[in-house]
Amino acid sequence: MHKVLLVLVVIVGVFLWAEPALAQEAAAGAAAEGMHINLSQTITVIVYLMILGYLGYLGYRRSKTAEDYLLAGRNVHPYVMALSYGATFISTSAIVGFGGVAGMVGMSLLWLTFLNIFVGIFIAFVFLGGPTRRMGHHLGAHTFPELLGKRYNSRFIQVFAGVIIFLLMPVYAGAVLLGGVKFLSVSFGMSLNQGILLLSVIIALYVVAGGLRGVMYTDAFQGSVMFVGMVVLLVFAYVKAGGFISAHKALAALQNSPAGGGLVGYAAMPTFGSKWWWIVISSMVLGVGIGVLAQPQLAVRFMTVRSKKELNRACAIGGLFILSMTGGAFTVGALSNVYFQKTAGKVAFDYVNGNIGTIIPTFIDQAMPKWFGLLFLLALLAAAMSTLSSQFHVMGTSIGRDVYERGIRRKVASDRLTRLITQAGVALAIVFTVVLTWQYAKNPKEPIIASATSIFFALCASTFLPTFLLGLFWRRMNRAAAISSMLAGFLMTAFWLTFMQVKPASALRICGWLFEKKSLVAKMPWPVVDAIILALPLSFIVAFVVALVTKPMSKEHLDNCYSTVSG
Amino acid sequence: MLGLGFGVGLVYLLCILSALLCIFYGLVNWNRGDEPVKTEDIEWVEDEEKAEEVL
Numbered sequence: 001m002h003k004v005l006l007v008l009v010v011i012v013g014v015f016l017w018a019e020p021a022l023a024q025e026a027a028a029g030a031a032a033e034g035m036h037i038n039l040s041q042t043i044t045v046i047v048y049l050m051i052l053g054y055l056g057y058l059g060y061r062r063s064k065t066a067e068d069y070l071l072a073g074r075n076v077h078p079y080v081m082a083l084s085y086g087a088t089f090i091s092t093s094a095i096v097g098f099g100g101v102a103g104m105v106g107m108s109l110l111w112l113t114f115l116n117i118f119v120g121i122f123i124a125f126v127f128l129g130g131p132t133r134r135m136g137h138h139l140g141a142h143t144f145p146e147l148l149g150k151r152y153n154s155r156f157i158q159v160f161a162g163v164i165i166f167l168l169m170p171v172y173a174g175a176v177l178l179g180g181v182k183f184l185s186v187s188f189g190m191s192l193n194q195g196i197l198l199l200s201v202i203i204a205l206y207v208v209a210g211g212l213r214g215v216m217y218t219d220a221f222q223g224s225v226m227f228v229g230m231v232v233l234l235v236f237a238y239v240k241a242g243g244f245i246s247a248h249k250a251l252a253a254l255q256n257s258p259a260g261g262g263l264v265g266y267a268a269m270p271t272f273g274s275k276w277w278w279i280v281i282s283s284m285v286l287g288v289g290i291g292v293l294a295q296p297q298l299a300v301r302f303m304t305v306r307s308k309k310e311l312n313r314a315c316a317i318g319g320l321f322i323l324s325m326t327g328g329a330f331t332v333g334a335l336s337n338v339y340f341q342k343t344a345g346k347v348a349f350d351y352v353n354g355n356i357g358t359i360i361p362t363f364i365d366q367a368m369p370k371w372f373g374l375l376f377l378l379a380l381l382a383a384a385m386s387t388l389s390s391q392f393h394v395m396g397t398s399i400g401r402d403v404y405e406r407g408i409r410r411k412v413a414s415d416r417l418t419r420l421i422t423q424a425g426v427a428l429a430i431v432f433t434v435v436l437t438w439q440y441a442k443n444p445k446e447p448i449i450a451s452a453t454s455i456f457f458a459l460c461a462s463t464f465l466p467t468f469l470l471g472l473f474w475r476r477m478n479r480a481a482a483i484s485s486m487l488a489g490f491l492m493t494a495f496w497l498t499f500m501q502v503k504p505a506s507a508l509r510i511c512g513w514l515f516e517k518k519s520l521v522a523k524m525p526w527p528v529v530d531a532i533i534l535a536l537p538l539s540f541i542v543a544f545v546v547a548l549v550t551k552p553m554s555k556e557h558l559d560n561c562y563s564t565v566s567g
Numbered sequence: 568m569l570g571l572g573f574g575v576g577l578v579y580l581l582c583i584l585s586a587l588l589c590i591f592y593g594l595v596n597w598n599r600g601d602e603p604v605k606t607e608d609i610e611w612v613e614d615e616e617k618a619e620e621v622l
Contacts, residue, residue, distance in 0.1 A: 106575070107571065107575045107579070108574065108575055108578075110575065110578045110579060114578050114581045114585055117585040117589060118581075118585040121589050122585065122589050122592070125589075137605075137607050137608050137611045138607055140607075140610070142611075142614060142615055142618055244569075244570075246570075247570075248569055248571050249570040251571075252570060252571065265572070267570070267571045267572050268572030268574065268575060269573075269574035306602075306608075307600055307601050307602040308599075308600030308601075308602060309596075309598065309600035309601045309602075310600075311600065312592070312599060313593055313597055314593070315589050315593040315596075316589055316591075316592065316594055316597075318589065319585065319586040319588070319593070320586055320589070320590060323582055327582050397618065401618065
């Protein structure tokens with residue numbers, strides 16, 4: 001209990017220090033324009049929470065020991081398995097952040113949905129899930145850095161990966177948190193500061209009180225609500241826009257606002273090679289679409305399934321789920337332009353005064369019945385909780401297990417210290433995430449949720465993907481190649497974000513401080529090309545070249561890694 | 568295509584086709600891939616539970 005209080009005190013302290021006006025806002029908050037929930041909505045919330053509580057109890061009661069867990073796997077319906085994956089991976093970032101971007105740029109963002117399904121589900125579940133699980137179990141690895149470290153028999157790799165994840169995952173976690181806050185601010189009329197404070201306190205309670213790993217049944221229930229909610233939302237969006245083909249035609253007739261930069265309508269691709277083409281394709285689509293393969297929490301999730309059979313079954317349901325969730329959110333985001341044009345004479349971007357992250361929440365708030373908006377909000381917040389709790393779990397184990405135990409700890413250190421460092425790491429990660437979210441919220445007119453998510457996914461891909469993929473399938477891949485590839489990918493990405501890509505370089509301010517320029521390159525399209533376009537190929541090339549010119553790892557070690565990794 | 572521009576219409580269909588591919592693969596392999604529980608699997612889960620306790 002004292003841990004909960006400690007984290008809460010730190011969060012509130014950070015806010016009061018950072019934003020003195022918050023205290024006044026909080027005092028006036030309840031009387032603000034929102035916060036008007038009627039009886040039926042209150043009942044909806046209570047029933048929802050009761051179902052969650054019952055399912056959480058059911059999941060807790062059903063698996064108490066390791067053997068129970070494995071045997072229970074036989075009885076877990078694949079629907080539950082797949083939906084729990086979905087609720088963990090699809091969060092407010094995808095729906096609110098990227099859905100809002102679709103509201104601005106249009107349906108070209110569906111290329112990301114295609115990669116989400118084909119790469120993030122089909123390739124990941126069919127080709128990567130089984131080998132990751134088998135190698136992880138065989139080597140006794142429990143974290144993504146540990147899997148890499150044991151595959152390459154390298155303490156440096158495990159510690160380096162742990163540090164990167166611990167320090168940089170808050171960039172993504174902050175985006176997920178801000179997505180939830182945007183929804184709260186629209187639905188309940190809260191200020192962003194109040195929303196951040198409320199959500200971060202709830203998350204602190206959820207995480208520190210023991211909810212680090214989402215219980216499968218509750219995740220599946222929340223996934224189901226999101227799935228049904230998104231299908232209903234999609235149908236409503238089409239109906240309100242005049243029907244399937246008519247909606248598309250109405251959308252195609254509208255002009256983007258703000259115009260220019262290669263945007264030529266909501267139902268068309270941006271002009272090839274233009275500023276927005278590069279942002280959509282390189283940052284949003286490739287960065288996130290490919291980066292998903294090297295997400296630490298995804299790899300860990302593969303290790304927790306009982307057999308390949310569960311992955312096969314989850315593939316079917318996961319494909320449908322992602323189609324509905326991201327495809328639905330991006331389509332609804334784009335179609336909201338037709339709705340706002342009809343009802344207010346403005347496209348979505350103008351209607352929300354450029355606050356892109358509020359496009360989806362505003363559409364739900366205005367076009368849908370209030371009870372639906374409330375239910376959808378609850379499911380969305382729950383999804384954010386699932387994603388955030390798995391992120392904080394990964395950050396905590398990165399600092400405790402990967403950095404401290406593997407990198408610093410010697411035999412004299414106690415388990416108690418490991419526990420303390422892990423818990424302190426989780427608390428620090430939560431506070432860091434909250435501070436970042438607060439910083440993000442200062443730029444409401446930037447697509448910051450999608451951008452921050454893209455940066456983290458692209459960084460993971462460039463740093464870890466060649467080492468992870470080649471480590472699973474290529475015996476020749478060795479320690480020197482893995483270290484070289486990771487360093488090349490990470491340094492190239494860091495260089496590009498700091499000095500070349502104009503938006504992150506401007507935000508980091510190092511380029512401006514050193515060279516008094518926003519970016520070292522002015523010639524288009526380089527200032528808008530994402531780091532992944534250069535860093536990922538470089539990382540792969542370095543891995544291949546170094547592996548081929550250096551000695552393979554010992555046969556004994558490779559046999560130990562691969563003896564069960566086949567098929 | 569579907570009232571959309573070519574690139575967007577194409578990806579609209581690709582999204583649906585890729586989801587159908589996932590569904591087809593999952594249904595065809597619904598009962599395949601079952602694996603016996605090994606000692607290393609049980610040890611892995613036990614170790615995972617210990618790690619959870621740390622948190």
